[in-house]
Amino acid sequence: xxxxxxxxxxxxxxxxxxxxxxxxxxxxxxxxxxxxxxxxxxxxxxxxxxxxxxxxxxxxxxxxxxxxx
Amino acid sequence: xxxxxxxxxxxxxxxxxxxxxxxxxxxxxxxxxxxxxxxxxxxxxxxxxxxxxxxxxxxxxxxxxxxxxxxxxxxxxxxxxxxxxxxxxxxxxxxxxxxxxxxxxxxxxxxxxxxxxxxxxxxxxxxxxxxxxxxxxxxxxxxxxxxxxxxxxxxxxxxxxxxxxxxxxxxxxxxxxxxxxxxxxxxxxxxxxxxxxxxxxxxxxxxxxxxxxxxxxxxxxxxxxxxxxxxxxxxxxxxxxxxxxxxxxxxxxxxxxxxxxxxxxxxxxxxxxxxxxxxxxxxxxxxxxxxxxxxxxxxxxxxxxxxxxxxxxxxxxxxxxxxxxxxxxxxxxxxxxxxxxxxxxxxxxxxxxxxxxxxxxxxxxxxxxxxxxxxxxxxxxxxxxxxxxxxxxxxxxxxxxxxxxxxxxxxxxxxxxxxxxxxxxxxxxxxxxxxxxxxxxxxxxxxxxxxxxxxxxxxxxxxxxxxxxxxxxxxxxxxxxxxxxxxxxxxxxxxxxxxxxxxxxxxxxxxxxxxxxxxxxxxxxxxxxxxxxxxxxxxxxxxxxxxxxxxxxxxxxxxxxxxxxxxxxxxxxxxxxxxxxxxxxxxxxxxxxxxxxxxxxxxxxxxxxxxxxxxxxxxxxxxxxxxxxxxxxxxxxxxxxxxxxxxxxxxxxxxxxxxxxxxxxxxxxxxxxxxxxxxxxxxxxxxxxxxxxxxxxxxxxxxxxxxxxxxxxxxxxxxxxxxxxxxxxxxxxxxxxxxxxxxxxxxxxxxxxxxxxxxxxxxxxxxxxxxxxxxxxxxxxxxxxxxxxxxxxxxxxxxxxxxxxxxxxxxxxxxxxxx
Numbered sequence: 014x015x016x017x018x019x020x021x022x023x024x025x026x027x028x029x030x031x032x033x034x035x036x037x038x039x040x041x042x043x044x045x046x047x048x049x050x051x052x053x054x055x056x057x058x059x060x061x062x063x064x065x066x067x068x069x070x071x072x073x074x075x076x077x078x079x080x081x082x
Numbered sequence: 083x084x085x086x087x088x089x090x091x092x093x094x095x096x097x098x099x100x101x102x103x104x105x106x107x108x109x110x111x112x113x114x115x116x117x118x119x120x121x122x123x124x125x126x127x128x129x130x131x132x133x134x135x136x137x138x139x140x141x142x143x144x145x146x147x148x149x150x151x152x153x154x155x156x157x158x159x160x161x162x163x164x165x166x167x168x169x170x171x172x173x174x175x176x177x178x179x180x181x182x183x184x185x186x187x188x189x190x191x192x193x194x195x196x197x198x199x200x201x202x203x204x205x206x207x208x209x210x211x212x213x214x215x216x217x218x219x220x221x222x223x224x225x226x227x228x229x230x231x232x233x234x235x236x237x238x239x240x241x242x243x244x245x246x247x248x249x250x251x252x253x254x255x256x257x258x259x260x261x262x263x264x265x266x267x268x269x270x271x272x273x274x275x276x277x278x279x280x281x282x283x284x285x286x287x288x289x290x291x292x293x294x295x296x297x298x299x300x301x302x303x304x305x306x307x308x309x310x311x312x313x314x315x316x317x318x319x320x321x322x323x324x325x326x327x328x329x330x331x332x333x334x335x336x337x338x339x340x341x342x343x344x345x346x347x348x349x350x351x352x353x354x355x356x357x358x359x360x361x362x363x364x365x366x367x368x369x370x371x372x373x374x375x376x377x378x379x380x381x382x383x384x385x386x387x388x389x390x391x392x393x394x395x396x397x398x399x400x401x402x403x404x405x406x407x408x409x410x411x412x413x414x415x416x417x418x419x420x421x422x423x424x425x426x427x428x429x430x431x432x433x434x435x436x437x438x439x440x441x442x443x444x445x446x447x448x449x450x451x452x453x454x455x456x457x458x459x460x461x462x463x464x465x466x467x468x469x470x471x472x473x474x475x476x477x478x479x480x481x482x483x484x485x486x487x488x489x490x491x492x493x494x495x496x497x498x499x500x501x502x503x504x505x506x507x508x509x510x511x512x513x514x515x516x517x518x519x520x521x522x523x524x525x526x527x528x529x530x531x532x533x534x535x536x537x538x539x540x541x542x543x544x545x546x547x548x549x550x551x552x553x554x555x556x557x558x559x560x561x562x563x564x565x566x567x568x569x570x571x572x573x574x575x576x577x578x579x580x581x582x583x584x585x586x587x588x589x590x591x592x593x594x595x596x597x598x599x600x601x602x603x604x605x606x607x608x609x610x611x612x613x614x615x616x617x618x619x620x621x622x623x624x625x626x627x628x629x630x631x632x633x634x635x636x637x638x639x640x641x642x643x644x645x646x647x648x649x650x651x652x653x654x655x656x657x658x659x660x661x662x663x664x665x666x667x668x669x670x671x672x673x674x675x676x677x678x679x680x681x682x683x684x685x686x687x688x689x690x691x692x693x694x695x696x697x698x699x700x701x702x703x704x705x706x707x708x709x710x711x712x713x714x715x716x717x718x719x720x721x722x723x724x725x726x727x728x729x730x731x732x733x734x735x736x737x738x739x740x741x742x743x744x745x746x747x748x749x750x751x752x753x754x755x756x757x758x759x760x761x762x763x764x765x766x767x768x769x770x771x772x773x774x775x776x777x778x779x780x781x782x783x784x785x786x787x788x789x790x791x792x793x794x795x796x797x798x799x800x801x802x803x804x805x806x807x808x809x810x811x812x813x814x815x816x817x818x819x820x821x822x823x824x825x826x827x828x829x830x831x832x833x834x835x836x837x838x839x840x841x842x843x844x845x846x847x848x849x850x851x852x853x854x855x856x857x858x859x860x861x862x863x864x865x866x867x868x869x870x871x872x873x874x875x876x877x878x879x880x881x882x883x884x885x886x887x888x889x890x891x892x893x894x895x896x897x898x899x900x901x
Contacts, residue, residue, distance in 0.1 A: 015601075046093070050496075051498055054496055054499040058499060058557075070580070070603060071686070076597060077608075078591070079613075080592065
């Protein structure tokens, strides 16, 4: 799975979660916007974390050297 | 609601719009009105009588009455806790009780209770005196009995000797002596009683000295402690009998007895009388006992009948007291027919307040309704966020730093996600995350039970933060999956590792290492890294860079928040001369560093980023050589450096001059003040100018110094704050190393012995270390570091936090504050 596909998955999850929040707890426009902000922030945070770790392993400068046991 | 241009309103992003309202309430419906407003709890009354002392206010006497009633209730509570009666929970009918009736009833109950207490005290005293008397009778009786029997034995012996021998060497005066003895004995008086054991020695000594040794003291201990009639406490006592001769000695002994608190009891020598008295005393004791028991029963019944209504009364009295306190804050009209109230209320509550006013005037049969009007003021309104049980704990984190200025962008909004996220970056282990999740779910499931009862300090804190813990645990499960650590053990959950041996023999895996044979491990850290020799260099480099990327992102978010503030308050100076140069400065240095990090990862280049960043400042025109990541990098660096250098004076200089110009423009031709129609508003304004918009005195130097400090803080802060985010790396490293140590050096070591006992001990130590060190200490330290990152690194970009909290008059809140 490449970088783009997983990113798309993250976006999809974010969209589903915001739709879910919109449908399940629809409490007026300002609360919905609040929920949307929370979902987007959470999705962005999680995506950043994943992307950083993924990119760091994309072109390894060092490789795992097993310890002698 | 949202007046900030195109930005739509959002819960929790800005505090509720507030308004200063004035209520004119007819005096006959004032009490009812305030009571209904207290039920509503959305109006913060302003004290309009702050110049008056509590005694000068209108309703001082009512407050005194309420205070008196509260005192009676406290007395009942004390009596109930003494009598072991637990007040029942407040589940009774909410019957309306009249305050006057309640006052009378409380008075009656109090006097009844006091009378019962007095009677039972008296009875108790009499009872313990009788018990003591009985003891004295028994013990002193023993003295006399043993003394007499030994005396008769002696006498018999002497008689036997006299009659048996009658020899020459028998003393001639024996008979005489004996008869003399006999006469003397009659004259001897004695005092008997009880004395506390610890005073006994001193008592004896004083008696001896006072009578110059002319006393004979006989005493014996009582095994069980005796109830002292005076103090009602259990005391260890001794029975004593003091023999003396002469009236003067008697008087002395009496005085000494009184001084030592020794209780004296009459005693007769005659055996027959003694027995009679003992039976008499026993009879009276049992009689008294039944009377006392009856009294106690009566008291218990009275107390439990109080207890069943205690909470209701208590609530009522507290409500009443708070109502009168609030009424005292209102100013009374000159005609004495109505009260004028001023206060803050959220705009959305207008209808509710008007409704409450109407209901109150209807229910109190008032002819005129209350008047509700909105006042205009320059004073800063209080800050009020409508939070629920989930968001309130996060808002609390922000409020602990400082309450938001009115309608300022609230960091609490992002804190709900970023706080647990940054916590989880430092606490990434999905095993530990699950433990935390279970703990928080336990607290949430038992929410109803815990919120009604009083908890200990630490438990209270944990319970208050249960939703924070929930979010933290969810995120740490996520980051744990990214770090691929379950109690420090990796799993191949998302496919096979990307690394494998170079050849079939796998001979050089410990020297040259594995090679990447597949696509990158799709989610998180490759499991092959765990336990390898190059694990630490790899993870350190990764986590360090990750900290910087996350930090730069969060700081950018903070600066963008300052833009939303500038836009909301229509402060274009802040947009152009604060927001834009700040963005440029931060991103031309650390934004650029972040880009370099990502480019380096994507291209796999071996460029040295430290070197690159340092020489960007030291010799920007030099050729980059092998550190070049992309063509044209040198020129880009020159441009960025130039931008950063321009941004500093851009932040510093224009703003003070523009403010000065604006001030001058505003006050041109304003040498005369407008006359105000009534005095009150002048007074109001004069008192609010200090923190209102009207900067009467514009000190240019002050503004300039302020801006200078702000600029220096930002420029230096950009470096130090970025460095501060490295704590994410440090704590995450510490966490994973500690959990590895506990897993390998405790659990695996114990496993290696193949012994069930060692294994059990190892598991036990592992569990305690995991819970104590990792789940408690590490959670706490990661929590504190996340807190710091939010308070300092994030919030100092935009948050002023100099507002004050909206504290409405509400019955729902008075329950907690008194106790």
